[in-house]
Every structure is written in C-alpha cells, then in structure tokens.
Amino acid sequence: MTSRTAVDVRPITESEFADWQRALNVGFLREPGLDQDILDARRAQFTPGRSLGAFDAGRCVATFRSFAQELTVVGGATVPADAVTNVTVTATHRRRGLLTRMMAQDLTAAKERGDVVATLIAAEYPIYGRYGFGPATSATEWTVDVPRAGLDPRWAGPEDGGRIDLVDAEDVRKLGPELHERLRRGQPGAVSRDELWWRITTGAVRFHPTFHEPYYVVYRAADGRVEGMAAYTADDNWGDAKQPLNTARVKWLTGVTPAAERALWHFLCSIDWVVKVRSGWRAPDDLLPHFLPDPRAAAVTTHADWMWVRILDVVRALEARTYGAAGELVLEVTDRAGLAGGRFRLGASADGAGVCAPAAGSADLTLDVAELAALWLGDESAVRLAALGRVREERAGAARQADALLRTSRRPWCPDVF
Numbered sequence: 404m405t406s407r408t409a410v411d412v413r414p415i416t417e418s419e420f421a422d423w424q425r426a427l428n429v430g431f432l433r434e435p436g437l438d439q440d441i442l443d444a445r446r447a448q449f450t451p452g453r454s455l456g457a458f459d460a461g462r463c464v465a466t467f468r469s470f471a472q473e474l475t476v477v478g479g480a481t482v483p484a485d486a487v488t489n490v491t492v493t494a495t496h497r498r499r500g501l502l503t504r505m506m507a508q509d510l511t512a513a514k515e516r517g518d519v520v521a522t523l524i525a526a527e528y529p530i531y532g533r534y535g536f537g538p539a540t541s542a543t544e545w546t547v548d549v550p551r552a553g554l555d556p557r558w559a560g561p562e563d564g565g566r567i568d569l570v571d572a573e574d575v576r577k578l579g580p581e582l583h584e585r586l587r588r589g590q591p592g593a594v595s596r597d598e599l600w601w602r603i604t605t606g607a608v609r610f611h612p613t614f615h616e617p618y619y620v621v622y623r624a625a626d627g628r629v630e631g632m633a634a635y636t637a638d639d640n641w642g643d644a645k646q647p648l649n650t651a652r653v654k655w656l657t658g659v660t661p662a663a664e665r666a667l668w669h670f671l672c673s674i675d676w677v678v679k680v681r682s683g684w685r686a687p688d689d690l691l692p693h694f695l696p697d698p699r700a701a702a703v704t705t706h707a708d709w710m711w712v713r714i715l716d717v718v719r720a721l722e723a724r725t726y727g728a729a730g731e732l733v734l735e736v737t738d739r740a741g742l743a744g745g746r747f748r749l750g751a752s753a754d755g756a757g758v759c760a761p762a763a764g765s766a767d768l769t770l771d772v773a774e775l776a777a778l779w780l781g782d783e784s785a786v787r788l789a790a791l792g793r794v795r796e797e798r799a800g801a802a803r804q805a806d807a808l809l810r811t812s813r814r815p816w817c818p819d820v821f
Contacts, residue, residue, distance in 0.1 A: 409459070410457050410458065410459045410464070410496070410499065410501060411457065411458045411459075412455065412456070412457045412458075412465075412501065412504045412505055412508065413455065413456065413458070414451065414452045414453070414454060414455055414456075415454050415455065415456040415463070417446075417449060417451075419456065419463065420442075420445075420446060420449055420454075421437075421442060422456075422462065422463045423454065423456045423463045423466055424437060424442060424445060425437075425463070426456070426462075426463040426464060426465065426466050426491065426493055427466045427489055427491055429491070429493055429494075430465075430466060430491020430492060430493060431491060438612060440609075441609065441610060441611065441612060444608050444609055444610055445610055447599055447608060448468070448470070448599070450470060452512075453468060453469050453470060454466075454467070454468045454489075455467040455468070455505045455508060455509065457492075457496070457501040457504070457505065459496065464492070464493040464495065464496040464501070465491060465492040465493060465496060465501040465502065465505065466489050466490065466491045467487070467489065467490050467502070467505040467506070467509060468487075468488050468489040468490075469485050469486060469487050469488070469509050469513070469521075470486050470488070471483070471484075471485075471486070472484040472485070472486035472522060472594050472595055472821075473594065473595040474520060474522060474592070474593075474594050474595075474712075475587050475588065475589075475590055475591055475592065475593045475594070476591055476720075476723045476724040476779075476780065477591045477724040477725055477726075477780060477781050477811055477815075478591075478723075478724050478725030478755065479588055479589055480723050480724065481588075481595075481723075482519035482520060482719065482720065482723045483516075483517065483518045483519055484518055484519065484520050484521065484522045484594070485509065485510070485513035485516075485518040485520070485521040485522070485715070486521070486522050486523070486594070486821055487506075487509065487521055487522065487523040488523065488524075488821050490502065490505075490523075490526075502530075503534075506534050507740070509521075510534070510535075510713065510715065510740065510742060511742070513715060514715045514716070514742055514743075517716075518715055518716075519714070519715060519716045519719045519720050519723065520712050520713060520714050520715055520716075520720060520776070521536070521712070521713040521715060522594065522710055522711065522712055522713075523536065523710070523711050523713075523821075524709060524710055524711070524817075524820050524821060525538075525708065525711050528708065531711055531713075532773050534713065534740070535713045535714070535738060535739075535740055535742070535743070535771070535772045535773050535776070536711040536712065536713040536773055536776065537711060537712060537713075537772075537773035537774055537775070537776035537777035537778075537783075538708035538709070538710075538711050538777055538783075539592065539710055539711060539712040539776055539777055539779060539780045539782060539783075539815065540592040540708075540709045540710045540780060540782060540814075540815045540816055540817050541687050541706065541707060541708050541709050541782065541814075542684040542685065542686070542687065542706070542707065542709040542816070542817070543684070543685055543686070543687045543689065543703060543705070543706045544681065544682055544683060544684055544685065544703070544704045544705040544706075545681075545682040545685070545689075545691055545692065545701040545702060545703055545704060546679055546680070546681050546682070546701070546702050546704045547668075547672060547679065547680040547681075547682070547691075547695070547700055547701045547702075548678075548679060548700045548701075548702070549672045549677060549678050549679060549680060549700075550678060551697060551699075551700040552672055552695040552696065552697055552700035552701075553695060553696030553697040553700065554669060554672055554673070554695065554696065556673075558669060558673045559673075561622070561662070561665075561666040561669075563624075563625065563662055563666070564624070564625030565622055565623055565624045565625055565630070565662065565663075565666055566622075566623050567620060567621070567622055567623075567666060567667070567670045568620065568621050568623065569618060569619065569620050570619045570620070570621050571619065572605035572606060572607065572616065572619065573605075574619065574621070575601070575604075575605050575619050575632065575634070576601050576602065576605055576607070578621065578629050578632065579601055579632060579657075580596065580598075580601060582629055582630075582631075582632055582657055582659065583596055583657060585659045586657050586658075586659050586818070589659075590815075590816060590818075591724075591780050591781065591811065591815040591816075592710060592780055592815030592816045592817045593816065593817060593818060593819075594710075594817060594819055594821070596819065600819075604634070604654075604655075605619075615636065617634040617635055617636045617654050618634070618635050618636070618637070619632070619633070619634050620632070620633050620634075620635070620667065620670065622658070622663045622666045622667050622670075624660075624662070624663070630658065630659050630660050630662070630663035631656070631657060631658035631659065631660070631663030631664060631666065631667050632656075632657050632667075633653060633655065633656040633657070633667050633671070634653070634654040634655050634656075635651050635652060635653045635654060635656075635671060636651070636652050636654065637649055637650070637651045637652070637674070637676075637677060638650050638652075647675075647676035647677075647678065648678055649676045649677050649678060649679075650677065650678070650679040650680070650681060651671055651674060651677045651679070651680045651681070652680075652681040652683070653671065653680065653681060653682050653683040654683060655683060655818065656668075656682075656683065656685075657818070661690060664690060664691075664694070665690075665694045668680075668691055668694050668695075669694065672695075681704065682701075682704075684709065684818075684820070685816070686813075686814055686815075686816035687706065687814050687816075688813060688814045689816075709816075709817055710817035711776070712776040712777075712779060712780070713772070713773075713776060714743050714772055714775055714776050714779065715742055715743055716743060717734075717736055717743050717745065717747050717759065717772075717775070718747065718759045718760065718761075720779060721747070721749050721757055721759040721779075722757050722758060722759050724757065724779070724780075725755035725756065725757065726751035726755050726756075726757050726808045726809070727755070727807060727808060727809075727810065727811065727812075728751065728807045728808055729751055729752055729753045730750075730751055730804055730807065730808050731748065731749065731750045731751070732748075732749045732767050732768065732801065732804060732805055732808060733746065733747070733748050733749075733762050733764065733765070733766045733767045733768075734746070734747050734748075734749060734766060734767070734768050734769075734770065734775070735766035735768065735769040735770070735797070736770065736771070736772055736775055737769070737770070737771050737772065738771070738772040742772075743772050744772065745761055746761065746762045746763070746764075746766055747759055747760065747761060747762055748760055748761075748762035749808070751808050765797060765798075766797045767796075767797055767798045767801035767804075768785065768794055768795065768796060768797060768798075768801045768802065768805060769794070769795040769797055770785075770788070770793070770794045770795070771793070774788055774793050774794055778805065778809050779809070780811075780815040781809055781810050781811030781814070781815055782810075782811075782814050782815050784806050784810065785801075785802040785803075785805035785806050785809070786802045786803055786806055788802070789802040
C-alpha cells in the first residue's frame with residue numbers, strides 16, 4: 404500500500420484533465436471513459452488552481468473542484484462563496500486522508516481570496532460535518548396525483564390575464580438569466596448561475612452522450628412580462644385498458660410571484676394524458692400543495708438536507724444578513740480547522756441590521772462552526788440544537804433568543820444542484 408505522504412495532492416494541469424475526469428467518473432460509479440467531444444465540453448469548467456487531484460504513481464485517484472459563486476442571505480444581500488463539487492476518492496485509496504488534504508487546501512485558498520462561506524450539495528450526510536459544513540437548507544419533492552387534485556379539467560389558461568407559452572432552448576437562454584436574478588435576489592439560499600449553466604441546462608454544451616431536450620414553458624403576466632418559467636419531461640406510459648398513465652417530471656420551475664407559480668403548476672396538471680406530476684426539488688415550505696383544491700393530492704416523495712454551508716468569516720457572514728428582532732448575543736464559535744473560530748458579539752437593531760465583532764467576556768452560546776452554518780440562513784433552531792447537545796447554553800434563554808434573531812418566516816431554499 405502506498406503511504407499517505409507518497410500520494411501527491413495538488414491542483415491539476417490542463418494536460419491532466421482527462422485522467423482527472425476518468426477518476427471522477429470512477430468515483431461516481433459512471434462509465435470511466437468519455438468521448439472526446441464530451442471531454443472537450445467539460446473542459447469549459449476547468450479553472451487553473453480550482454481543480455485538485457490526488458496522484459499515486461502518476462495516476463489520479465481522487466478529485467475535487469471548486470468555483471466562484473454568489474449566495475443570497477436573509478435580507479437579499481449576497482456574499483462570495485466557494486462552491487465545492489466533483490469530490491471523489493477512488494475505492495482503492497479510501498481512508499488515507501486524501502479528502503481532508505484536498506479540503507484543507509481549498510478552504511485555505513478560499514479564505515485567502517476573501518470568500519465568506521463555502522457551499523456544497525452533500526451526496527452523503529456523514530462526511531462534511533467534520534470539515535465545518537452544516538446543512539443550511541433542505542429540499543422536498545412532491546408527486547401530484549392529478550385526478551385527485553380537484554382542478555377543473557376544462558382549465559385552459561390563467562384566469563389573471565396572463566398566459567402560458569411553450570418556448571425553445573434559445574428563448575430560455577435569453578429570458579432565463581434575468582428571471583433567475585429576480586428570484587435569487589429575494590430567496591435566501593439561492594445561488595448565482597453563470598452563462599455556462601444556461602448553456603449546459605439547455606443542451607448547447609453537452610456533458611453527456613445523450614441529451615433529451617425537455618419542454619420549456621413560460622408564464623407571462625397580463626402586462627407581458629415574463630414572471631415564471633419551467634422545464635419538464637414526460638414519459639409514454641399506457642395501461643392495459645388503453646388508459647394514459649403518464650408522468651410529467653419537472654426539471655426546474657422558477658416563479659417570481661405566487662401567481663406565476665400557481666399558473667405553471669396548474670398548466671402542468673392540465674396536460675392531456677398526464678396523471679402524475681413530479682415536482683423536482685422544491686423548498687420544504689413550497690406553496691405547491693396549497694395551489695390545489697385538495698392539498699393531499701401532493702404527496703411528499705422525498706425530503707432531505709440539500710445545500711450545506713461552511714462559514715469562513717463569521718463577522719462578514721453575520722453582518723451580511725438581516726435579523727427578525729433587536730437584541731444582542733455573544734457566540735463562542737469553535738472551529739477545529741482554525742479558519743473561523745473565536746468569540747463574537749452580534750448586535751441586531753430594530754430595523755434588522757446586524758453588527759458583529761470579536762468580543763471579550765462570557766459567551767451566551769457555545770457552538771461549532773458547522774452548527775452556526777445550520778442556523779445562519781434561518782432554517783434551523785438553536786433550541787432544537789441545544790436539545791440535541793449540539794449547542795450549549797451558557798446563559799439561560801440564550802437559545803430561544805438566538806431563534807428570535809436568526810429564524811425566518813419563509814425557509815431558505817437552493818434551487819440548484821452543483
């Protein structure tokens with residue numbers, strides 16, 4: 404067995420990209436090789452210094468990539484984030500500390516760049532807490548039983564003066580970015596999408612040998628402005644009695660108003676031959692079930708943690724967001740990696756603004772940086788974490804006060820997987 408020190412962990416060069424991609428595919432249990440055109444397309448994501456590999460005797464045996472991202476926080480401000488993805492370790496090299504070494508390199512570089520947080524979508528729950536990440540958002544998927552939903556089967560369009568139109572991929576690339584910007588500016592947990600994201604999602608850049616183009620639909624309000632957009636697919640499934648049993652699967656749906664969301668969901672439930680609609684990953688408090696006369700027709704298919712956050716700068720993170728009440732709290736933040744620990748005084752004013760600075764004196768709450776991340780976007784409860792032994796009250800009532808400051812009326816949501 405090769406010793407840990409003999410495995411070289413470093414940024415890859417462009418000439419090593421094919422070997423790195425092969426290791427990535429192996430780690431994700433995909434077919435190892437790639438056609439040259441697919442490999443060339445994936446090079447569009449290569450940024451010098453942001454793709455790390457572990458090399459044993461010249462062969463890539465672990466992968467790690469990060470890229471620049473903006474994350475929306477409570478109140479609508481954005482912070483620079485280090486988005487982590489493409490993390491694998493080949494089965495032959497497990498338990499040798501390779502992920503720990505790659506993560507340390509990346510997070511150190513991110514802090515030096517001035518990133519406020521790091522983000523990722525965790526394939527496995529137990530891995531990332533030990534690196535200071537905490538689950539900051541969750542996501543829910545519903546399956547709508549269309550015949551049970553109680554919608555008028557004669558529905559032919561929105562009743563609010565708006566309209567639904569099918570569009571093509573080129574229209575999505577033109578209209579989608581501005582619509583997503585409007586959504587993410589008001590949605591804590593949402594992240595930025597660059598031009599490459601839109602080209603990949605519409606098939607202009609193809610990362611897979613087969614790309615099945617979805618249907619694209621937009622909702623225009625009565626004044627003609629695009630307020631919503633969705634991409635969906637449908638299967639071709641018929642029962643023995645020649646009855647349609649088709650399912651529409653939503654790849655993504657963006658609505659910047661409740662009217663837009665309602666119109667898009669009602670459209671999807673009105674498509675001839677469709678008896679079920681799979682919602683795709685939505686916010687856990689999404690309005691979808693309550694757009695239906697019978698909310699029970701929307702059954703939860705999956706609910707799970709989604710985007711994880713790792714705070715790199717406590718002061719900037721806490722000052723970036725707004726708060727639900729006035730108050731003051733002293734936090735003792737532990738961080739085994741030494742990137743963001745310390746004692747901090749958070750003060751929130753009646754207008755929602757927060758001020759944070761290093762503090763002396765006694766703390767009100769003691770918590771790990773991963774637990775602070777779980778609380779930061781407003782989804783988790785300090786009272787719950789205290790009951791679980793993951794937050795320690797140093798002053799009676801401090802956890803309840805933290806909830807009054809930090810929790811939000813609507814839950815954070817990240818519409819993207821990365």
